[in-house]
Amino acid sequence: MEEKVIEIVQRYSGDKSYLVPILQDVQREFNYLPKDALFSVSAHLSVPISRVYEVVTFYKAFSLKPKGRNQLSLCMGTACHVRGAELIARNVEDFLGIKEGDTTADLEYSFETVGCLGACALGPVLVVNGEYHGHMNIAKSTKILKKLGKKVATDDEQD
Amino acid sequence: MTSKIKSFDELKSVQERLKAGRDPKKPCITICVGTGCLAYGTRKLVDNFREELAKRDLTGKIDFRTSGCHGFCERGPMVVISPEKIFYQRVGLADAGEIIDKTVLNGEIIDRLLYVDPQTGEKYVHEDDVPFYKKQTRLVFGQNSKVDPESMDDYLAIGGYSALGKALTGMKPEEIIQEVIKANLRGRGGGGFPAGLKWDETRKAKGEPKYVICNADEGDPGAYMDRSLLEGNPHLVLEGMIIGAYAIGSSQGYIYVRNEYPLAVKNIHIAMRQAREAGLLGENILGSGFNFDLKINRGGGAFVCGESSALFASLEGRAGEPRAKYIHATHKGLYDKPTNLNNVETWGNVPFIIEKGADWYAGIGTEGSKGTKIFSLVGKINNTGLVEVPMGTTLRKIVFEIGGGIPGGKKFKAIQTGGPSGGCIPEAHIDLPVDFDELTKIGSMMGSGGMIVMDENNCMVDVAKYFTNFLVNESCGKCVPCREGIRRMRDILVDIADGKGREGDVELLQKMAQGIIDGALCALGNSAPNPVMSTIRYFRDEYEAHIKEKRCPAGVCRALITYSIDPEKCTGCTLCAKVCPTKAAGGVKKKAHTIDPAKCTKCGACRESCKFDSIIVR
Ligand SMILES: Cc1cc2nc3c(=O)[nH]c(=O)nc-3n(C[C@H](O)[C@H](O)[C@H](O)COP(=O)(O)O)c2cc1C
Ligand code: SF4
Ligand code: SF4
Ligand code: SF4
Ligand code: FES
Ligand code: FES
Secondary structure (H helix, E strand, O other): OHHHHHHHHHHOOOOHHHHHHHHHHHHHHHOOOOHHHHHHHHHHHOOOHHHHHHHHHHOOOOOOOOOOOEEEEEEOOHHHHHOOHHHHHHHHHHHHOOOOOOEOOOOOEEEEEEOOOOOHHHOOOEEEOOEEEOOOOHHHHHHHHHHHHHHHHHHHHHO | OOOOOOOHHHHHHHHHHHHHOOOOOOOEEEEEOOHHHHOOOHHHHHHHHHHHHHHOOOEOOEEEEEEOOOOOHHHOOOEEEEOOOEEEOOOOOOOHHHHHHHHHHHOOOOHHHOEEOOOOOOEEOEHHHOHHHHOOOOOOOHHHHHOOOOOHHHHHHOOOOHHHHHHHHHOOHHHHHHHHHHHOOEOOOOOOOEHHHHHHHHHHOOOOOOEEEEEEOOOOOOOOHHHHHHHHOHHHHHHHHHHHHHHHOOOEEEEEEEOOOHHHHHHHHHHHHHHHHOOOOEOOHHHOOOOEEEEEEEEOOOHHHHOHHHHHHHHOOOOOOOOOOOOOOOOOOHHHOOEEEEEHHHHHHHHHHHHHOHHHHHOOEOOOOEOEEEEEEEEOOOOOEEEEEEOOOEHHHHHHHHOOOOHHHOOEEEEEEOHHHOEEEEHHHOOOEOOHHHHHHOOOOOOOOEEEEEEOOOOHHHHHHHHHHHHHHHOOOOOHHHHHHHHHHHHHHHHHHOOOOOOOHHHHHHHHHHHHHHHOOOHHHHHOOHHHHHHHHHHHHHHHHHHHOOOOOOOOOHHHOOEEEOOOOOOOOOHHHHHOOOOOEEOOOOOOOEEOOOOOOOOOHHHHHOOOOOEEEO
């Protein structure tokens, strides 16, 4: 982990003003921000760990918890909201048994809501592992979740 | 293109050479790969076109271009065939071969891919004739469909960087600033502050170095025009920034862009590299002796970081908390140095002003607001998309003529402008000419240009709650009026929506709003009450219905509605029973169904699935 962090810090020539992008890159590498990685960033950038922690907890993009294998993002931008995205959010939350912003205990699913994705014509939009699903509704979101569940199950069987 | 262009004359000859190398009669297939169209799966269509062209040995013989957003996202995937500019919409992913064989090679029109105006039934062959486009004035956004964002040659071939050449070789910095002042270019990022005056202040401010920054944070959760401009035509924004930097006397700039916009980040990176290689960015630009370079910084996803002083803090690697505004950023901004911050679209206007002159530019728009504005027209509207119109165009024209009205025969209720800092405008003001001042007068604002259309099924208390809740989450927490005040307003709105509203709540909201407006440190807090204030102003009856009658007239607020089935309309198709997660809906096949209110969780699944409109929500 240490080497990876050093490599990322060097990418930005150790410039402290790049703390946010450095943390973004670290998060991309590990899929979240592990505690040890934060200490490494702090040491190699010479930024106090309290500052690192302040920045990490300030910005919505950072996560101190690992993300699930399946990542679901529902657009809750204004356009999607007025087309009923909230009912879909509730459906996904009920189905997975977690709240928006959380990950299931088995680390299979993360669910988050985001602002406009730039695809308002297709709103409401649900992004499942990077793939856009437009004109989302309650029934369609249930179907997608059920299908994901199956895929996860067969993946496990192969393991 | 790798060799440096060393003068304006050389730039002109490069442009000429590129233009001459392009036969205007040669067929060109353009496909939009903006974010909206990509969401339709357009990438696959692009691959199919490449494959089909190769199969027919036409690669290179027919030009093929992918471009950024054309604006009419509603109708993607879309293909435009030049030189005739034949417009195909909702193109199937397997239609590539047929389009090449019939239209490109034989000039035959494929009827089913043409746009039909849903209101008039009229069919259109050419892009320019489609009412959605025809009724716009596409100045800043118009180039998007003409360039591949990854190709600087495309941009140069349509005369790109001419304004920069003109500015660097023929104009003094002060002259440029005077031109921008005369054009009365006002900031497109929210406040509408005159850009020229800001440039002038920054130029005259003491301190070195001076910074210019492009604000591409686009925090408004219902707008995407900045993203589409950066993604689709990054060189336009670069050109504007370089001109601005020269006028202000800055050698270092930043583009602060949301991390959630990876395509914009990628395209601007490519554009910067190309511009550097061509000597349009970096040292001794166009042989003029002027040096300027840019860095990109990706934001961490906080709405407040769009605010200038918070943005500087974020750029310096700190948490994005605003500071008090008694010192101007033009004097002490980033690293306490003189700093000029402008929005993406503001920068995108600059090349046109320099190229065509302030007089020409000031001929567009209204007395106080010049030029055009790009709006993201979304929500309950037939033609969702990005719309660019002269300042002063009426809401009616935007919604009904360009936007094609409200889907499903529903009634227009309101239009929300200005994002979380703006307000809801009722039908009574539909003939309002839209510019900075008119919007402010009626209690809303221009903001970044989001326009969210709402119909009779949208509840205004719910909309106020939505924005207020958004702001509770985005408040940086530095000052009490905003941190605690907005939260309390949100709680009151939640109570009202839950049927726990009390007499006097509306007045209490108004009183709190004034306190927050007066006491908050930055504009996030100052403007946070706007969505609440404007909905109270224009839709007070809806608040009253929630509070006094415990009723949500639009049928949205869950605590106040019940689901039932209209026995007259119900055919007994059983669909609702199938989708109902709690078995609340049910009945005998082919007989009218019923809903057991004790089991119903009001999830809405039955209403969306019923094909006979039999579910009643009251
Ligand atoms: C909470 C808040 C969020 C803002 N978000 C943005 C934004 O996303 N993009 C933007 O250009 N301006 C935003 N602004 C306005 C900027 O502070 C600033 O006025 C603007 O970028 C200046 O550029 P302009 O004069 O060209 O509009 C925001 C302001 C506030 C108070
Ligand atoms: S008004 Fe809100 S966002 Fe602005 S400084 Fe105060 S708490 Fe932070
Ligand atoms: S889906 Fe509609 S029509 Fe079919 S049984 Fe239910 S209420 Fe009746
Ligand atoms: S709203 Fe949901 S729970 Fe209630 S009847 Fe319809 S489907 Fe069933
Ligand atoms: S608001 Fe959801 S994509 Fe724009
Ligand atoms: S993304 Fe294709 S038209 Fe907007």
